Amino acid sequence: MIKRIKEEKKNITVAPEELKLHIGKEVQIHGSIYKIRKMRGFAFVLLRTARQVIQCVYSEETAGFALEELQEESCVRFTARVQEEERSKTGYELHLLGVTILSRPEEASPIVINNKLVDTSIENLLNYRPITLRNEKERAVFKIQEGITCGMRRFLQRNGFTEIHTPKIVYSGAEGGANIFKLNYFGKEAYLAQSPQFYKQMMVGVFERVFEIAPVFRAEKHDTSRHLNEYTSVDFEMGYIESFEEIMQMETGMLKEVMNYLNEYCASELELLSVTLPEITEIPAVRFLEAKEMVAREYHREIKDYEDFEPEEERLLCELIQKQTGSEFVFVTHYPSKKRPFYAMETAGHPEETESFDLLFRGLEITTGGQRIHSYQEQVQKMERRGMNLGLFESYLMMHKYGMPPHGGLGLGLERFTSKLLGQENVRRATLFPRDTGRLEP
Ligand code: AMO
Numbered sequence: 001m002i003k004r005i006k007e008e009k010k011n012i013t014v015a016p017e018e019l020k021l022h023i024g025k026e027v028q029i030h031g032s033i034y035k036i037r038k039m040r041g042f043a044f045v046l047l048r049t050a051r052q053v054i055q056c057v058y059s060e061e062t063a064g065f066a067l068e069e070l071q072e073e074s075c076v077r078f079t080a081r082v083q084e085e086e087r088s089k090t091g092y093e094l095h096l097l098g099v100t101i102l103s104r105p106e107e108a109s110p111i112v113i114n115n116k117l118v119d120t121s122i123e124n125l126l127n128y129r130p131i132t133l134r135n136e137k138e139r140a141v142f143k144i145q146e147g148i149t150c151g152m153r154r155f156l157q158r159n160g161f162t163e164i165h166t167p168k169i170v171y172s173g174a175e176g177g178a179n180i181f182k183l184n185y186f187g188k189e190a191y192l193a194q195s196p197q198f199y200k201q202m203m204v205g206v207f208e209r210v211f212e213i214a215p216v217f218r219a220e221k222h223d224t225s226r227h228l229n230e231y232t233s234v235d236f237e238m239g240y241i242e243s244f245e246e247i248m249q250m251e252t253g254m255l256k257e258v259m260n261y262l263n264e265y266c267a268s269e270l271e272l273l274s275v276t277l278p279e280i281t282e283i284p285a286v287r288f289l290e291a292k293e294m295v296a297r298e299y300h301r302e303i304k305d306y307e308d309f310e311p312e313e314e315r316l317l318c319e320l321i322q323k324q325t326g327s328e329f330v331f332v333t334h335y336p337s338k339k340r341p342f343y344a345m346e347t348a349g350h351p352e353e354t355e356s357f358d359l360l361f362r363g364l365e366i367t368t369g370g371q372r373i374h375s376y377q378e379q380v381q382k383m384e385r386r387g388m389n390l391g392l393f394e395s396y397l398m399m400h401k402y403g404m405p406p407h408g409g410l411g412l413g414l415e416r417f418t419s420k421l422l423g424q425e426n427v428r429r430a431t432l433f434p435r436d437t438g439r440l441e442p
Contacts, residue, residue, distance in 0.1 A: 013029060016050065
């Protein structure tokens with residue numbers, strides 16, 4: 001017999017965000033017992049619901065059960081009366097009347113998770129991630145991260161971008177270098193995608209504007225506060241551009257929209273984490289060489305590497321730009337060709353430079369982008385100059401061969417952006433379950 005799921009439910013469980021509409025009424029609500037605070041003659045029971053921690057009051061006279069029935073991290077369904085209470089953060093509290101215990105923990109948590117902060121080392125924080133994420137502030141990080149991607153999605157969709165999903169098992173590396181994971185694909189050599197670069201470019205030939213928010217893999221051996229071996233990349237790519245500056249403008253618009261979205265939908269989490277969002281008006285841009293020289297001059301440093309930034313230089317450049325312009329973001333443009341992948345377009349008349357940029361925020365690179373080569377001949381010649389095996393890139397070159405519009409795009413590291421936005425010192429803190437050189441679990 002086919003069982004029909006009835007639409008009407010017998011016991012209406014109230015969604016936490018609707019509780020204030022039920023002041024003076026009796027409701028049912030479910031959640032986990034976050035903390036029990038015994039007072040004289042009564043107790044505060046903090047109930048962790050999907051997004052809020054709700055203050056409940058237990059009193060022997062009105063509750064139809066003993067306080068000892070309740071245990072931290074038990075999952076429960078309460079019957080309670082919603083009462084107005086100015087002193088509570090939400091403006092109300094729940095006076096407990098009855099309880100159904102849905103589950104009890106086997107053991108008490110080895111780490112205290114119900115204080116303001118989880119007071120432990122980053123190793124412990126990550127080793128016990130399934131439970132440390134239950135802490136109100138820890139989980140707020142990921143509600144904000146969700147807000148970031150929702151804001152980006154909303155912006156990109158409103159601007160004519162189509163969301164795509166590209167393969168993560170690939171036949172060749174897109175970004176060059178040694179930081180690529182190899183795998184055995186039914187006897188053939190394959191790789192984990194370092195970025196969706198080839199596929200997003202191919203899709204410009206199809207949809208003109210595309211984006212993807214998905215994991216990418218880098219076999220970095222570095223154990224630093226900014227490198228992960230798997231991270232979430234926000235990529236977009238757009239056709240019919242006249243200059244790579246259009247990509248920078250689009251990113252500026254996207255970041256503004258993220259801030260609007262967070263203010264609108266994540267205000268309680270921002271307040272909980274005492275986060276002040278940066279004000280974005282215009283983001284200043286400075287050419288790579290000029291930026292190197294500015295930092296060298298201002299901080300009396302010798303330029304050791306004319307082709308790349310040292311992390312310290314990125315930090316100092318941000319400090320300097322903020323002092324001069326007030327902006328916490330800065331675009332650095334025209335990176336040297338030698339340091340950019342084979343698909344980067346060179347500047348007309350200056351083949352040693354590329355039509356590319358990075359975006360630095362609060363001392364760290366969060367984005368790389370630029371214009372790509374769209375002409376088949378030009379792309380093949382550049383690959384030959386670099387001694388690349390063209391045979392490995394046949395399907396990539398197929399799009400160039402059969403016609404592509406001028407195009408460009410960018411990739412932004414979601415964890416780097418989140419961690420900098422929240423003032424965290426380590427990218428792992430903005431990663432649910434980080435993968436780094438020493439961590440494959442949880
Ligand atoms: P790139 O390799 O510079 O460019 O990466 C783009 C952005 O991704 C982030 N990122 C990382 N985040 C955490 N851990 C890592 N190991 C790591 N490596 C990179 C950074 C960086 O700015 N295809 C190009 C993008 C493009 O041109 O569209 C690319 O992947 O925030």
